[in-house]
Amino acid sequence: MKDIYQNYDAVQLAADEDFIRWVKNGTPEANASWQSWLDRHPEKREEVETARVLVQRIRFEPAKPAVDTDRLWARIQADKDKPAVVKPVGGRRRFLFGMAGAVAAAIALILFIVFGIERPNLVSTEYQEHLAVTLPDQSQVQLNAASTLSYDDSGRRIELDGEAFFAVEKGSSFVVKTDRGTVEVLGTQFNVYSRNDRFRVKCTEGRVQVTAPGDADGVILTPGMACELGADGRLVVENLSGLEAEVDWLKDIYRFDNQPLRAVFEEIERQFGVKIEADASISSINHVGFFEGNSLDSALFQVTLPHNLESSIEGKKVSIKQADTE
Template identity: 30%
Template sequence: MKNLGQENTNQEQEPLDFIKKLKPMEAKKSKQQVWEELEAMMERPLPQEAKVRKLSFRKWSVAASFALLVSLSVLAFMRFYTKKVEAIAGKQAFAFLPDGSKVSLNAASSVAYHPFWWSFNREVSLDGEAFFEVKKGEKFTVLSKQGETSVLGTSFNIFARNEDYEVTCVTGKVRVSSIISEEEVVITPNQMAVINESGKLNASLEIDIQKSLDWTADKFIFTQEPLSKVLAEVARRYGVEIKNIDKLNQSYTGYFNKQEDIEPVLNFVCKPFNIEYRKLPSGAYSIQ
């Protein structure tokens, strides 16, 4: 039999052996080194996370709507902003369009166009009489109450007053369209297209274009024109009012230059018909 003391010693040794097996491996660093490293780690500042700001859907929608509104406003301004050039009664004027085209305006005439939209649409509105010298390029259109004139690069004269509409082609080709009858015709140099009060479109061949351009040289040329229209043109180009001319239907044919004073011109026009005129205190003239 084994000794009882020896057996007890063996029983006490077995748990110690088991604990030794579970005991971790001996540390390679001293306790002092470990504490110093821990203290250094604790003193080191923690890394800060980047802050991410989230833009709410409401704020994003407002910003997008504002940007869209600004864009539409700018686009509308470019499309509809209008520049107008006007020649007052008694004076002539010139308009130079964005592409270099030139417009000579007779007295009491005006043109209007959209300068910021010109690259997309070369379109001019005319009231009165003007001579156009158009640069070559895309379609060029002149709009008036009675008709529409389209060209690609040419020179022409348009007379658009009240119910009268006349287009004279000097160079190139011109397409004239009636807004009322929707008729159209293409004319070439020394030809004229006329739209009457009912909108009917007629073309005249081999005309004297100088008659349509006389005003650019301060000349008056009339061939079988109603006297009322002759005096109305004289009044415009001198910048005065001539009263009581509506019922003057006599036909007048004549040629003369513009004088410094209107009265010699009135003598040229009125005396062949035994018509007298009188100057009023206001500066206007009245046909007797």
Template identity: 25%
Template sequence: MDRYNDFSLGEFVWDKSFRSWVLNPTREDDETWQNWLVAHPEKREMVARARQLVLAIRPSNSPLPNPEKRMAVERIVERLETRNLENTETVHLPWYAGRAVRIAAMLVLFAGLGWLFWLRHQPKALDYDQLVAATNVEMREIANTTAQPLTISLEDGSRITLDPGSKMSYPAHFNGTKRGGRREVFLSGKAFFDIAKDPSKPFFVYANELVTKVLGTSFTVRSFADEREVSVAVKTGKVAVFSREDPDATEKQSSRELTGVVIEPNQQVVFIRKTVKIIKSLVPEPEVVENTGTAPHFEFDDAPVSAVFNALQNAYGIDIIYDKNIMDECPITATLTEMSLYEKLDLICKAVGASYKSIDGRIVVEGKGCKNN
């Protein structure tokens, strides 16, 4: 850390280690920098400025801006440093107080927005190869060139089933220091992930525009470069999904909690590339997720509709919302075991004079109920 003792503002802004600490902080990096700041209190103000500049020209995992944009930012940094020098020779004002500095800060913001606009209009800015190259870590790549699914076992106990025509990159070991010991893999294509649980080390799947963060669960990611959509569907547990273009992506990645669009069993998110929009819904064919060791039976004899809906919720892990006050007295007699979830719902709703919709990954049932018949 001694090399930072004589760093200028501009040197901090473009330093890779400093940018990594600001944009992708790890516990180890944060402790190192905080200890350095305690030992060098005279650098706190400059570091604070550099942090704001780095945040204004994110993201860090994409290539640096083209020469024109970098030159513009460097000119702004030069103005900030010149202004600060003038202030120290006259009146000691806060660095952010002067009009010229406020204008410079606005220019930084516009430069950052311009960079983001430029990035969003680069069709390959977030592709698999560039994401892997940006890690600066030696990666292993496995491509499935066969006609059958290929199973990959990772050192942490996770198992990944890679579809034909798909490829994945991952480090030989997850305890490296360059990426903070994170469990990270990069996917192009489709794969099913069965992730070993480790709350202290979330597992990340980077699939072009989408980031999937999990603690320990099973799910499917589909992200082919030539398709219009990227999707993530959960089988068990919970996952958080967010776009790499999300302004809060760095914070969501570093948080210990699952933040973003959180999806549960039989739910999915679909990222529409053209509109940069994420849609949450149910998977096309929900499956039973109840882990009792035996297949559940859906046989009801004059049972209240609430008991039927509860059985479906427990079996499929999907919330079913309805007005219990007006529908609970509706009796159901049916054998639904061999039917799909949607067939079950069709029959139940027809029996009680109701209808249902799938909204935001849940089932919403509407009807007048038996009290009004």
């Protein structure tokens, strides 16, 4: 991993050969290396996510005449205060998109002129941040923490990295594409989760079609159904009932069904902006339960108590270890 990446912005990352290779053809080793680097430099997460989305949209073509980027940046800076069509969700969330949206727009414009790519409409959230987004067709999106969303001018072709809930206006085909699978609908409500190696879709209204690279035929979901990408690359369908059928994170509740504590810790990190340290033996324990996003102390208590664990908080660092049995 290059130390100089600490000083790179999203434009520089998106033009770096090693970074492009990782985004386009990431190996498990490269994924682990970048995740480790982001854990050490959490302040660069938004830059990396922005660069990832832009690289995914690049069509590499012959070089075009050089552009006076200094002059271009000056023009962009003068016009960066245009309002974004987003709003924060929940009292404890931080509204950070104003400047982030301006920077993302600037990056997209430079890439459009320099590389000849289509300008994406880009929205991203940081840790502790939820956003409500209104798309051009008036479809509504709730974007969870540490997630990135881009869309075309119609607002009906979406790329997602992270988690979002969609309430889609009726109309032409509406497509949500992730690195792990694709969801296509006409008008409906559904939730998409796409992080690390996990891809999960839950339908709450209407019908959705879900496909994956290893499952081209895909599956059809109706309300009360979900599907998840299995280890073999096929989509596994579930019939849900009661609380299972709800989209809990919209109510600031985060539910887990026999998932490793590692995944639970990652969600706590996203929702509270902390870094959790725990031994691998603890992180691999499977967990059934939930935590609420209104209090870090309460969330840690809800997660650690069933496993006889204890936590300590020092600033933004949380340490979790086995509880003293004496």
